[in-house]
Amino acid sequence: MKLIGTDGADVERALRELLTNEEVYQSMSLASNPYGDGESAERILEAIAYSFEQIEERPQDFLI
Numbered sequence: 001m002k003l004i005g006t007d008g009a010d011v012e013r014a015l016r017e018l019l020t021n022e023e024v025y026q027s028m029s030l031a032s033n034p035y036g037d038g039e040s041a042e043r044i045l046e047a048i049a050y051s052f053e054q055i056e057e058r059p060q061d062f063l064i
Contacts, residue, residue: 001028001034002014043062046059
């Protein structure tokens, strides 16, 4: 992740670097997401369904 700001020239410079520098692109494309794995909604729905006895099997605990 890289904080760039809102200045148009800074944004353009960062985008050009990302699009033309393979090493920079690879490092950013492989970075982990600081906001999670995108599966939290599904886990929440399963926990709610289990709580209301809509599913029998208790969902697996999620640990980071």
